[in-house]
Amino acid sequence: MRYIIDHDLHIHSGLSLCSNDPEQNSNRILQYAKENGLKTLCLTNHYWEKSVPCTSGEGFYKSQDFEHIKQACPLPKESNISFLFGCETDLDKNLNLGITKERFEHFDFVIIPTTHLHMNSPEPSNFDPKYRARLWVERLDAVLNMKLPFHKIGIAHLATFLINRTTRENYLEALDSISNNELKRLFSKAAILGAGIELNQDDMNFSDNEADSVLRMFKIAKECGCKFYLGSDAHHPDWFGDTKAIFERAINLLDLKETDKFIIQ
Ligand SMILES: [Zn+2]
Numbered sequence: 001m002r003y004i005i006d007h008d009l010h011i012h013s014g015l016s017l018c019s020n021d022p023e024q025n026s027n028r029i030l031q032y033a034k035e036n037g038l039k040t041l042c043l044t045n046h047y048w049e050k051s052v053p054c055t056s057g058e059g060f061y062k063s064q065d066f067e068h069i070k071q072a073c074p075l076p077k078e079s080n081i082s083f084l085f086g087c088e089t090d091l092d093k094n095l096n097l098g099i100t101k102e103r104f105e106h107f108d109f110v111i112i113p114t115t116h117l118h119m120n121s122p123e124p125s126n127f128d129p130k131y132r133a134r135l136w137v138e139r140l141d142a143v144l145n146m147k148l149p150f151h152k153i154g155i156a157h158l159a160t161f162l163i164n165r166t167t168r169e170n171y172l173e174a175l176d177s178i179s180n181n182e183l184k185r186l187f188s189k190a191a192i193l194g195a196g197i198e199l200n201q202d203d204m205n206f207s208d209n210e211a212d213s214v215l216r217m218f219k220i221a222k223e224c225g226c227k228f229y230l231g232s233d234a235h236h237p238d239w240f241g242d243t244k245a246i247f248e249r250a251i252n253l254l255d256l257k258e259t260d261k262f263i264i265q
């Protein structure tokens, strides 16, 4: 059976500083779910635990601690829709994770972006696509080597433009510079650990001639047995507009089945 769009596990509300939009609230997010027939939602505001030293966007994360994002709770209830409480933490330039092991039990789901290179203050000034590809490998490897509850972890936006935001060409070249062998090694590990691999709306919004570069990693992840979840990464209500069409196209291009779906355990 073809992969069904019945969830969105990466959504921000106005509590994320980069949203700061009162219109982007739990009820509006629930409305999006109802309009699109979604059964599972997860609120994933940006979060960094206060007790963890932070070299990743220090100012940005300062106020986005647990007490701050917890303000969203209790989340509104709706029959047939499961509205989960999660977060999007981060990995700093020293490969420290912004969440403690004890904190995982407070969340239904935690997404970890290994590709927020712009948040590593200062951002590495080397934009050589091959160097950026090495960072991509090193940072994903670091997370997969941690002892974490991977059954409730999603690896967020692996193909984001933030890998190399100089030009679209450099971005695509960075993606192309990650070897098949490295991808196979990392995604085999992710599959065994049971981590979800995110199909992010913005990553999937590529032009037809970019499809091979962007999708190669996800095709290999699928071959390795990884499971996938969808994430709009919406920060404002109007970001929900094209979500369904973008995901439909990605599902078709990757030929995803229901058996390829990541389910939070
Ligand atoms: Zn954000």
Ligand SMILES: [Zn+2]
Pocket (backbone or CB within 6 Å): 010, 012, 088, 233
């Ligand atoms: Zn996000």
